[in-house]
Every structure is written in structure tokens, then in C-alpha cells.
Amino acid sequence: MELKRVVVTGLGALTPLGNTVSEYWDGLSNGVSGAAPITRFDASKFKTQFACEVKGYDPEKYFDRKEARKMDLFSQFAMVVADEAVQDAKLIESNIDPDRVGVIWGSGIGGLRTFQEECVNFANGDGTPRFNPFFIPKMIADISAGHISIKYGFRGPNFVTVSACASATNAIIDSYNYIRLGMADVIVTGGSEAAVTEAGIGGFNALKALSERNDSPETASRPFDANRDGFVLGEGAGALILEEYEHAKARGAKIYAEVIGGGMSADAYHITAPHPEGLGALNVMKNVLRDANIKPEEVDYINVHGTSTPLGDVSEVKAIQQVFGDHAYNLNISSTKSMTGHLLGAAGAIESIASILAIQHNVVPPTINHITDDESFDPRLNFTFNKAQQREVKVALSNTFGFGGHNTSVLFRQMND
Structure with a gap:
């Protein structure tokens, strides 16, 4: 059967850099850090006392009080960005068939705050099970x-x-496949996460995964820097409206970019550490290029997983150099996690949006906080350090990897017809 073409017709974002797509892009293109001391709880006794929180978020701006109480923050975030994307795509006024519109979402953890609160309340009680009736649904x-x-x-x-930090990209790839196979016309996809909690920070601290640069939170996420010491936990959400091309064209939809490939692989190596030679990352990028039927030389920009961990950054760069060969020196590479922190299961959504906007604006957002060169990286590689760079971006690749060895890559291309 002939596979259908899939395009992006709507975007929504709620991030540590801004609460709309335009605010998010403004922060990205200007190299703004979203990291600051934690406000959601007293973190004074934690090894890491900062995060990339969503700022100025008021649930009553979006929900009535009763409705908000029935949703964990990660679901609230999902609803907010989905609404921005649905409105951006003008779906509701387009007389679409609701039986042909799906929702495929991603979240690595789900309602962590709700789980934490209910368990703490029970543990502090007299043993009588008094749980919120919305505990499980939240x-x-x-x-x-x-x-x-x-x-x-x-x-x-x-x-x-x-699939841990690969969750949103897995959702995007599933949506892409469902549409190109003819199983849906439109899918609302993306991911959301709200893990800036005592359990989230404490758990990742126990793994020694987080930066502990409490004296300088805004410079703590420093991918590819010699002195990187772990990732910065972020929160928020991103939404994309994926749509079958002819369906979008028939209703006169605005088209941001075309989705041309999705790749998946497993490291099959370790529950948290990446394969030291980047084998899973290498395979997933080969897979996405094969799925898109394009050559490595056609890719202009890679929004890398780039979490700012000592091992992860090295393995991903090794994989890029093996997959792209000499063309690696013509690429722009950047880690927007240097600005947003790591949104875990939502990372792939906001980073896909960053990749799409790079195509739209022909601007590559930077990898900020680069201070000291790491001699293990080839100096000929362009990591887009500290300042956005203008260049034509026809094809952008977004990588997202997760604990458990889950690897995902998605390719976007400039729309020319």
C-alpha cells in the first residue's frame, strides 16, 4: 500500500522558558536559561535545590477550581498545550470527522505529585485507608x-x-505511523511531565543524575562542557497536531513542516547508562534515515538528547560521527536542554517543536552555558555554543533517549508544496 504523507498543522507549548509557543521560541532563540531555585517545595535539605519550573502558571486561568482538583499537574499541562495546538490548527471550526481524530500522548512518570501526596497522607495517618476518590484517575x-x-x-x-524520556517522541512516531497507514486523519500528540517534587528530585539525586550546582542554577545545564555534572530537572508540556497531508490541504490548514521519518532502537545495555559507544543512538539514527529514505548529507540540524551528563553526551556524539561521517562537520548540533532542563517524558515534544521552529525561522537555537572545552569532542563539530545561528534548515532531526535503553529519533522537513 502507498503510505500517506504526514504534516504538522498545530503547535502548543508550556515550558520553563514561556507558556506559549511564541514565548518558548523567544526564550530559545535568545539563549535564556529556565533554571532557578525550586519554588514548588522546600528543597533546602536536598542535594539539588533548583530546577526548570514552569513560571507564572495559574490553573484557574485555564480550569475552574473543581475541575483542576480532579487533575494532576501533568494532566493540566497536557490540556493547556493541547488547547493551544487545537486552536492553532483551527481543528474545531474545520468540520472534521471526530471518529478520525486521535490522541496519542507521552509521559514518563504521570501523576507523581498525586502518588506522593496520597502515600504520605496514608503513612502519616492511623492506618485507616482514607484515599482521595480521584487518586487513581489523577x-x-x-x-x-x-x-x-x-x-x-x-x-x-x-x-x-x-518509555521514560523517549515517551513523547514515541507518541509522535506512533501518531505518524497511524496516519500514514490510514488509521486516522488527525492526531493530537506530544507529552507532559510534572516531576519537580520531593520524590522526583530526591530520586534522581539518589541516582547521582542531577547537577548539584546550587550556587549557579542558570549555568548548571551545560551539555558538552568539560565541567558538566548532570542534568537539570524540568517540567511542562508540548503538543503537535499531526495530519494527513491531503486532509490538511483540503481544509486550507497552515502547515509548519512535514514529518518524514521515525526511528526506534534499544541499547540493550544498562537500565540507566547509555551504551558507551553509542550503539543504540547510532542504530536509531540509521533507522530514522532509512525510514525517511534520505541521505545523511540532507540533514542540516540535530536537536540532540544532550542532557549534560558525563556519559550521555559522549556516547551521542560518537554515534553522530559514525552515522554522518564528514557531514557531521557541516551540521549544526544543539541541546536545548541547556535552556529548558530535561522534561523527561515531555522532552521529545518540546524538542520536536524546537526543531520545527528552526525550520520555520532558519535559526538554530544554541547550546548555552559552554565555558570550558571538553577535549574528548572533535573541535570541528558545531555545537552552536552560546548563541543562536542563522542558517537554512531544510531537514531537522530530533533525538530522545530514555532510561531502560529506549532510543527514538524523528525527522522533520521544510514544506515545499
Whole structure:
């Protein structure tokens, strides 16, 4: 069968750099850091006392008080960005068939705050089980897709992918495949995460995964810098409207970019550490190029996973050099996590949006906080350090990798017809 073409017709973002797509892009292109001392709880006794929180978020701006109490923050974030994307794509006024519109979402953890609060309340009680009746519906990761579909009456494919930090990209790839196989016309996809909690910070501290640069939070996320010491935890969400090309064209939709490939692989190596030679990252990039049927030389920009961990950054760069060969020196590479922190299961969504906007504006957002060169990296590679760079971006690749060895890559191309 002939596969259908898939395009992006709507975007939504709620990030540590801004609460709309335009605010997010403004922060990215200007190299703004979203890191600051934690406000969601007293972190004074934690090894890491800062994060990349969403700022100025008021649930009552988006929900009535009763409705907000029934949703964990990660679901609220999902609803906010889905609404921005749905409105951006003008879906509701386009007389679309709701049976052909799906929601495929991603979240690595789901309702962590709800789970934490309910367990603490029970542990501090007298042993009598007094749980909130919305405990389970607030906590489970799949409820985010359920909320979105209920609000708009979308009755197509509906589920949530969970693959740690690769979750949102897995959701995007699944959506791409469902549409190109003809199983849906439109899918609301992306991811959300709200893990800036005592359990989230404490758990990642125990793994020694987080930066502990409490004296300088805004410079703590420093991918590819010699003195990187771990990632910065972020929160937020991103949404993309994926749509079958002819369907989008027929209703006169604005088209941001075309999705041309999705790749997946596993490291099969370790539960948290990447393969030291970047084998899984190498395979996933080969897979996405093969799926898109394009040559490595056609890629202009890679939005890398680039978390600012000592091992992860090295393995990904090794993989890039093996896959792209000499063309690696013609690429722009950047890690927007240097600005947003690591949104875990939502990372792939906001980084896909960054890749799409790079195509739209012909601007590559920077890798900020570069201070000291790491001699293990080839100096001929262009990491887009500290300042955005203008260049034509026809094809952009976004990498997202997760604990458990899950690797995902998605390719976007400039729309020319």
C-alpha cells in the first residue's frame, strides 16, 4: 500500500522558558536559561535545590477550581498545550470527522505529585485507608490522553506511550505511523511531565543524575562542557497536531513542516547508562534515515538528547560521527536542554517543536552555558555554543533517549508544496 504523507498543522507549548509557543521560541532563540531555585517545595535539605519550573502558571486561568482538583499537574499541562495546538490548527471550526481524530500522548512518570501526596497522607495517618476518590484517575499516565479526547470529543486512537524520556517522541512516531497507514486523519500528540517534587528530585539525586550546582542554577545545564555534572530537572508540556497531508490541504490548514521519518532502537545495555559507544543512538539514527529514505548529507540540524551528563553526551556524539561521517562537520548540533532542563517524558515534544521552529525561522537555537572545552569532542563539530545561528534548515532531526535503553529519533522537513 502507498503510505500517506504526514504534516504538522498545530503547535502548543508550556515550558520553563514561556507558556506559549511564541514565548518558548523567544526564550530559545535568545539563549535564556529556565533554571532557578525550586519554588514548588522546600528543597533546602536536598542535594539539588533548583530546577526548570514552569513560571507564572495559574490553573484557574485555564480550569475552574473543581475541575483542576480532579487533575494532576501533568494532566493540566497536557490540556493547556493541547488547547493551544487545537486552536492553532483551527481543528474545531474545520468540520472534521471526530471518529478520525486521535490522541496519542507521552509521559514518563504521570501523576507523581498525586502518588506522593496520597502515600504520605496514608503513612502519616492511623492506618485507616482514607484515599482521595480521584487518586487513581489523577495518577495514571494514560488519563492525559483521556482528558484531551473527552474535552473535544475526539474518538480516534487514544493511548499514552511510556518509555521514560523517549515517551513523547514515541507518541509522535506512533501518531505518524497511524496516519500514514490510514488509521486516522488527525492526531493530537506530544507529552507532559510534572516531576519537580520531593520524590522526583530526591530520586534522581539518589541516582547521582542531577547537577548539584546550587550556587549557579542558570549555568548548571551545560551539555558538552568539560565541567558538566548532570542534568537539570524540568517540567511542562508540548503538543503537535499531526495530519494527513491531503486532509490538511483540503481544509486550507497552515502547515509548519512535514514529518518524514521515525526511528526506534534499544541499547540493550544498562537500565540507566547509555551504551558507551553509542550503539543504540547510532542504530536509531540509521533507522530514522532509512525510514525517511534520505541521505545523511540532507540533514542540516540535530536537536540532540544532550542532557549534560558525563556519559550521555559522549556516547551521542560518537554515534553522530559514525552515522554522518564528514557531514557531521557541516551540521549544526544543539541541546536545548541547556535552556529548558530535561522534561523527561515531555522532552521529545518540546524538542520536536524546537526543531520545527528552526525550520520555520532558519535559526538554530544554541547550546548555552559552554565555558570550558571538553577535549574528548572533535573541535570541528558545531555545537552552536552560546548563541543562536542563522542558517537554512531544510531537514531537522530530533533525538530522545530514555532510561531502560529506549532510543527514538524523528525527522522533520521544510514544506515545499
